[in-house]
Amino acid sequence: MHEPDGFLLSLHAAAREVPFEVFQEHALNLLRQILPFDAARWGMARHDARGAEFHAPYLYNDSSETLKDYDEVREDDHAAHWCLANLDTALNFHLPDLYVQNRTPGLLDYVHRYRHIQALIIGRRCGEAGMRQAISLYRAYEDKPFAEAQRRMLEVVFPHLAEALQTSMAFHVERIRPRGGEIVWSLAICDTAGEFRFVEPGFCDLLREEWPNLAQRSLPRQLAGLIGGARKARFQGRAALFVIEVVHGTVFVRARVRVPVDALSPRELEVARLAVAGLTHKEIAKVLALAPATVRNHLQAIHERAGVHTNAELVQQLRYAGV
Numbered sequence: 095m096h097e098p099d100g101f102l103l104s105l106h107a108a109a110r111e112v113p114f115e116v117f118q119e120h121a122l123n124l125l126r127q128i129l130p131f132d133a134a135r136w137g138m139a140r141h142d143a144r145g146a147e148f149h150a151p152y153l154y155n156d157s158s159e160t161l162k163d164y165d166e167v168r169e170d171d172h173a174a175h176w177c178l179a180n181l182d183t184a185l186n187f188h189l190p191d192l193y194v195q196n197r198t199p200g201l202l203d204y205v206h207r208y209r210h211i212q213a214l215i216i217g218r219r220c221g222e223a224g225m226r227q228a229i230s231l232y233r234a235y236e237d238k239p240f241a242e243a244q245r246r247m248l249e250v251v252f253p254h255l256a257e258a259l260q261t262s263m264a265f266h267v268e269r270i271r272p273r274g275g276e277i278v279w280s281l282a283i284c285d286t287a288g289e290f291r292f293v294e295p296g297f298c299d300l301l302r303e304e305w306p307n308l309a310q311r312s313l314p315r316q317l318a319g320l321i322g323g324a325r326k327a328r329f330q331g332r333a334a335l336f337v338i339e340v341v342h343g344t345v346f347v348r349a350r351v352r353v354p355v356d357a358l359s360p361r362e363l364e365v366a367r368l369a370v371a372g373l374t375h376k377e378i379a380k381v382l383a384l385a386p387a388t389v390r391n392h393l394q395a396i397h398e399r400a401g402v403h404t405n406a407e408l409v410q411q412l413r414y415a416g417v
Contacts, residue, residue, distance in 0.1 A: 098247065101128050102254055109258040114266035115341055118152040121255060129244050129251075131231040132209065135160075136255075137343065138220065138285045139178060139228045146174035148228075149285040150343035156232075160208050167200040177215045178226050184216040184248040186240050209234035214245055216252050225289055227256050263292060263344065270339070270346060276414045277350045284345040288318035291344075300334040300349045313347070321345055330356055353415045354400045355408075362399070365392040370409045 104124050112120045122134055137151025145168040148161065168174070173187050189210055193202040205211060212233035220227040229252060233240065267281050280296030289312045305314050312318065320327040320338050329336040335356050337348040358366060361382075368378045375393075379386045402408045 098128060098251060101125065101251065105251075105254060105258050106261070109261035110265055112262070114262045114269075114344075117262040118259065118342070119154065121258060122154045125251065125255070129214075129231065129247055130233075131214075132234045133232040134230060135232075136229040137227070138289070138291070139174070139217065139226050140224045140289075141175070141178060145169045145171055146178055149287045149289070151228075152343060157208065163204055163207070167198070167204055170196065170198040170201050172196055172198075173213065173215060174228075177217045177228065181218050181226065182216070182249065182253075184214055184245045184252070186242070186245040187213045187215065188239060189213050211236055212239050214240050214248050216248055218252065218256060220256070220291065225285075225291075227259075229255065260292070266341070267292075267346065270348070272348065272350075277353070279348050279350045281349070282313075282347045284313055284321075284347065286321055286340070286343055286345060288313035288321065288345070297347070297349050300351070303333040304331040313345075317347065353411065355411045355415050357399045358396060362392055362396050365389060366396050366400075366408060366412065369393060369396075369405055370412060 101124055105121055108117065108120050108124070118136060122136065125131075133156040134154035135148070135151045135156065136154070138149040139146050139151070140149075141147070147168070148164075151161075153160065164171075170193075173185065173189065173192060177183075177185055189205040189212070190202060193199075193205065210230075210232045212235070214231040215228065217226040217228035219225075229248075231240075231248070263283050267283065271281060272279050278296065280294045280300060281292075282290060282294065282297045283292040284290055301308055301314070308314055313321075316331075317329055317336055317338060320329060321340060325340055327338045329338070330352060333352055334349050335352045339346045339348075355363075355366070364382065365378060368381060373381065375386045375389045378384070379389045382389070384392075396408065397403060400408055400411050402411060
């Protein structure tokens with residue numbers, strides 16, 4: 095493939111067919127065929143008091159150490175500042191010259207260390223609260239600058255890259271949306287700072303139900319605080335249940351109304367599933383290596399927590415919740 099039209103056709107097809115977990119790598123592999131580069135950074139960014147702050151961008155052929163080291167010098171990065179201020183315009187830089195002219199030795203050392211010698215950089219608006227989606231393409235050699243035609247090409251294709259990424263996320267949302275049970279789940283997509291990239295109306299309703307005074311366009315701190323922990327986390331609130339999953343720096347949050355069976359412990363839920371499957375106390379005890387009396391105590395607690403009196407009612411509760 096050597097023509098932009100072929101790239102665009104392949105890109106938008108991949109947004110629907112390639113799993114989200116590997117979509118950005120796939121998309122950049124396609125882009126590299128028509129616009130060669132050695133490394134890339136693609137993700138969300140915003141201005142803060144110290145300059146350009148990147149929120150867990152996808153790194154292509156680049157070391158994860160680049161983000162930590164960049165954070166120490168980003169106040170002086172005039173290139174990133176210019177691109178985030180002049181949206182939809184790609185800038186073609188020879189970074190060593192730029193940082194020599196601006197007397198920024200820390201950034202000069204940084205670009206030589208990571209071989210970010212030539213750069214094409216562009217940003218575009220993404221949602222609210224000053225968020226930008228940005229991409230930086232790097233070449234590692236002094237004698238291989240980007241051409242003006244390649245700068246213009248990035249301006250043409252970057253909106254398609256952003257749209258295709260949004261499509262890929264939307265398809266992933268439908269893949270992970272729970273289908274069992276009768277309760278409707280609503281979803282949102284955030285970056286690792288908790289800033290929303292996509293929110294379904296029902297998700298907003300659940301947030302307001304759980305946090306009536308919430309007015310921001312990001313996850314409340316109780317949920318945002320779970321992002322940096324396990325790959326998947328649960329939060330059981332007063333009114334709603336939230337499940338948080340991080341996939342390659344993108345945060346997917348599922349939410350539904352909380353129901354009584356959500357209060358069951360993992361062991362109680364295990365006992366409940368076996369009971370509604372028709373196993374007796376003794377059979378459950380044998381399967382779980384428990385005493386029959388312990389199983390009876392668990393079932394009594396399960397009925398109380400779920401607000402039911404019989405296993406038939408418990409079946410209805412579990413089916414309704416989809417657990």
